Amino acid sequence: MGSETSVANAAESLGVDETNLKLRNLDAAGRVRWAVETFGENAVLLSSMQKTSSVIVHLFYELGLKNEVLFVDTGFHFHETLWIRDEFMRRYRINMVTLYPALTPAQQEEKYQAKLFNFVDGQPQCCAMRKEEPFINYVKEKGRRVVMTGLMKSEGGKRGKLEPLMKDPRIKGFTLQPIFDWEEAQVEAYLKEHDVPVHPLHAQSYPSIGCQVCTTPVKPGEDARAGRWRHLRGEGEDGPRYCGINFTDGSGI
Numbered sequence: 053m054g055s056e057t058s059v060a061n062a063a064e065s066l067g068v069d070e071t072n073l074k075l076r077n078l079d080a081a082g083r084v085r086w087a088v089e090t091f092g093e094n095a096v097l098l099s100s101m102q103k104t105s106s107v108i109v110h111l112f113y114e115l116g117l118k119n120e121v122l123f124v125d126t127g128f129h130f131h132e133t134l135w136i137r138d139e140f141m142r143r144y145r146i147n148m149v150t151l152y153p154a155l156t157p158a159q160q161e162e163k164y165q166a167k168l169f170n171f172v173d174g175q176p177q178c179c180a181m182r183k184e185e186p187f188i189n190y191v192k193e194k195g196r197r198v199v200m201t202g203l204m205k206s207e208g209g210k211r212g213k214l215e216p217l218m219k220d221p222r223i224k225g226f227t228l229q230p231i232f233d234w235e236e237a238q239v240e241a242y243l244k245e246h247d248v249p250v251h252p253l254h255a256q257s258y259p260s261i262g263c264q265v266c267t268t269p270v271k272p273g274e275d276a277r278a279g280r281w282r283h284l285r286g287e288g289e290d291g292p293r294y295c296g297i298n299f300t301d302g303s304g305i
């Protein structure tokens with residue numbers, strides 16, 4: 053039996069509940085190793101360049117993995133986000149794959165005659181075109197089967213019910229959260245212990261970082277995602293807090 057057939061069989065017969073019993077007893081490195089042993093090169097990381105995914109970038113380095121680290125360049129990122137992507141490539145020689153939307157920001161504005169991100173009904177469309185589609189199209193085209201993320205249950209909200217392994221029907225595969233059971237303090241301790249570069253904006257009151265045009269710092273007492281799409285919410289109103297790139301919680305990085 054060839055190795056590709058073995059991987060395909062392993063994927064088809066994977067019982068998520070049963071696998072999670074095993075994954076819960078492994079540490080983060082063990083979970084990453086399981087994904088690579090099970091899916092080979094079809095195990096990838098989706099990285100936002102924020103600190104939780106930086107932990108997994110570093111685990112890839114420590115484990116000597118050449119599996120792909122996917123990064124979606126929306127065309128609206130802070131320059132610090134692009135800087136840390138490049139720093140990871142320089143320092144860890146990881147196999148970074150930058151994905152791009154079909155249209156440039158200027159082409160999109162020309163086509164829709166609007167900056168979609170400035171409108172409540174335009175933002176989901178903008179996020180779908182600039183984040184979700186490039187990611188899903190690539191994963192499907194390449195046949196990747198498990199996508200690792202840096203999401204944690206302790207983030208609360210829609211992420212409070214995360215499991216280590218979850219199905220993602222969009223890619224006919226799975227998402228794996230190697231640090232699903234970590235707390236913020238563990239992330240901080242890991243990054244410090246291993247001297248991992250951290251997105252510079254985290255130290256400037258940005259606990260959650262997305263596109264520059266849709267992200268602001270948070271004020272004392274606000275929740276970690278309060279700075280996301282603030283311009284689409286009136287004072288005290290509810291509004292978008294997530295995009296759709298992560299299927300596991302219908303939310304975004």
Ligand code: SF4
Nearest residue numbers: 169178179182263266
């Ligand atoms: S975060 Fe804003 S700019 Fe970025 S893709 Fe979503 S709506 Fe567009």
